[in-house]
Amino acid sequence: MSNLIILLSNTDLGNTPKIVLAIYLLILLGLGIFGYLKSKGTEEDYYLAGRGQGLLVTSLTIMATFFSGVALLGFPGLVYEHGVSSMFLALNLPVAGVAVYLLGNGIRKLGQARGYVTPGDMIAGYYGGTGIRFVVAVLGILYVLPYIIIQIKAGGMLAQQLFGENMFNFGATALSLVTLIYVLVGGMRSVAWTDVLQGLLLLAGALLAGVAVMVSLGGVESFFSKVAELDPKQLTMHDPQKSKWNPWWLLTFCLFASLASIVQPAQWMRFYAAKSSKTLRQSAVIFAVVLPACFLFGVMLVGLVGRAVHPPIDPNLALTAENLPEGLNKPDQIAVFMLSEQLPAMLGGLGVILISIIMVAIMAASMSTADSNLHALGGVITRDFYDRINPNATEKQRAWVGRFVIIITTAIALGIVSLGENTDFGKGLLQTIAEFFFLAMAFSCQLVPAAIDILYIRKGTRTGAIAGMCTGGAVVLVTYLFSSDEGIQYIKRLIDLGCLAVTFNVIVFVIVSKLTKKIDPSHIASFERDLS
Template sequence: MSATAIWIGVLIYLVVSVSVAWLSRDESTNGRSVSMSGYFLGARRFGGFVSALSYSATTYSAFMMVGLAGLTYTAGVGAFGFEIVYFVGVSLVAVFGPRFWRVGKAYDFITPSEMLGHRYQSKPVAVSTALTNCLFLIPYAAVQLAGVGYLLAGMSDGAISFTTGTVFATIVALVFSYIAGMRSVMWTDALQAAFMLVSAFAVALLVVHHLGGLSAMFGQLAQVKGQVLTVPGPGFFSFATFLGLTLPWFFFSLSNPQVSQRLFMPKSLPALRLMLIGFLCFGLVYTLVSVTWGFGALLTLPGLPKADLATPRLLASNVVPPVLAEVVMIGILAAAISTIDSIMLTLSSMLSRDVYAHAAGHRDDARQVRFGKWVLAVIAVLALIFAELQLNLIAVLSVAASTGLAVTVPAIVGAFYWRRGTAAGALASILGGSAAVLLLFASGLHPLGLSAGVWVLPVSIVLFVGVSLCTKAPTKTADEFIAHSQWMKV
């Protein structure tokens, strides 16, 4: 596909999306009276339908259509099992989602780290959680930027460089974030999610039709690449590798703050339930589509130099009509940008609410919002620098980031279900778990043949429980917090 055709499609996408973002502004995000809740949570006024589409667009980003398709191209059907484990893990939202929403409403929490700081009565817990999330989420944002870079470079056959794609995505994500904060992100996400689901499904049907139908496609896979239909398949997914990748992914909906922060935003519990149901329907279809793309690319484009090029090269091939390929390209681009701007807004809200506000010793919303807007650009630049390294498979890098974020899971579960949990225990699990993850990744060590993805939760749980039992718990605050999470009238 020519670079000119690609840029024309991108320009149309920008005009429509920026218009939607601009129209989404209201009194909570425009003018001097802007508040933290208004800018970073959309004033908690989102309905279930918009929330479901936005939650889907934020979660299913470049990882799915570029990363999961590439992982399927490399590892075969094991990639589907890997993603289904995450899909099952979303059931955690059914348990924790209403609790997040209730305490968020009761205490006016802006960030998940603020919630943990209050529950454990500890500013260091809030600060350490915010900084740990920055440490591991900025690389995840970089993965999304890399997805855009590979997409534009692959579809244009190099006419658009990887760097041009990543810089473009960074600028667009910043524009959406600055226009109206989370309101612009939510509404553009909703538009993008519907757009990308329909277009991606259409391409999956074309790929299957080109290969003679589902039976014929799997018949060819069995005949030509039979091992991709088994586990471990081509050898990528040993049991230890599968376990190390899927365990952190299972807890994604709790550990990733750009996702768990969304649980504060629906206007009511029925809206929250609709958000979850809509997301599950979206996710199942999108997973099947991504895996189908990976198998289709494997049959039509064998021997690619880089697995993450499977989707771009498939869209640029004669299998997909140019107009539809461009529509899908824009959908993937939009999905990646929706995740990037959500991550940037979440991290900037944490840094302004839980780090800057504590350091400055004030609770002035206007000053926090100003600081948050300034730090957005810093986060974007750091993500861009990391993306330019072009490291490894997108899917594997995504899970590596989730491995680090999983250190917060024991403290989150303990906040709602274990009154005996303490600030010292939460700090030990978050900081000690992070140190263990970094050490294992840096050294390449695999104790007992198991990766950091397997060790992160046991280490964090032992530290949280062990240190909590040796220190005094804020039982009164814990009782009030847990009671609000269960029984608050709304």
């Protein structure tokens, strides 16, 4: 994103992006106040909007939470770098849509029947004990924290572009404060309603980007005749010996990465918040059909044609700033590079407004991820840790503890981002956090076997579930610590890390469950009743 700043600062867009951004932020604050006015002040209302969210809010909040700013920058960047094989990533979205219903609906039913708020509530509620609750909470936090920090950093970078190089801290602080205000005052209701706006911007931005570039290049035929000029390597599958964009890695990614993003704490809480089975069923269909269409027919195509129109100087070398066309410093910039080149030239003032909307959509994607994760973290710390220390806390006390956690986390995240901008120690710390950002899905994926066991199989034991999750988490850490090893690198090119870790998780879960104390049949029967 930092190079996006340089790219956009070279494009004369006038004050339009600033005006569009100001309007967007004001609308967010308005939605925050709306959420506050509608709230009832209870813990359940703060975290789950009274468990009554309808189709529009549920479908868009799930989509907005699923994608961060990576969606609009990273996807076209990957296609620019690796060619058409990376477009298969979009096929993980229908799988995620299926999980929204098949996992989400069972989670919703148990949540409504038993008053659950966090993933730990359900998993510990079924298997029993505090230990498993802590393991689930830690896996969730490992997902949530890096996401919050990286999104706040993105806000600082956007401010640099819009207001000047020295405005990083201002931008990061402004994004954090606006997000903090509406999360604090309105809880899930405000987060979800802002997600509606942010989700619509994300979908519109993704689709609009592809359509605009296709029109500007003279239509479908002319567009694909440019694509046909690409290097053959960009148009065929990759060899697993050389690249992870091969059929085996892509297949495992499509199957498992989607599940990881669906069981992360913020999504899990959205399932509890959904009004009915019908809401989740329809949300699953919208997610599975609309989201991949926006990417496959939209922003991903921009990356593909971008490679043909603005190829690197030497396609065999790494795509560094020196090896890319002037003005393009990183593959991630390709969508904004193409759009800022084509749209104002084609549509004049309207083009400037459209590119401004797409920029705000990038920020919206970041904010929707930050707010959902901040809100979820408040719930996880309160329910899974504070409640264990102070089981007699009142509902009001718990809601305020959640708010306090959100304030402290935002302050710490902002501090880390600021340190990362200004000191060497901070840069190193931020680098480590960025690495954990890429492992986040592999960590949250470890909740999938326990969730499936509770919802469908009900043969596992508490010790088995804990052993499985700890093993899966350990596999992720080991592959991170030994990531320079050639053998590990080859395995990671063949199989998605989340899939690898879940495989170990399931093996250990099954074996340990066979050997350890079974769960009381009457307890299992009560869960079966709640799920029926």
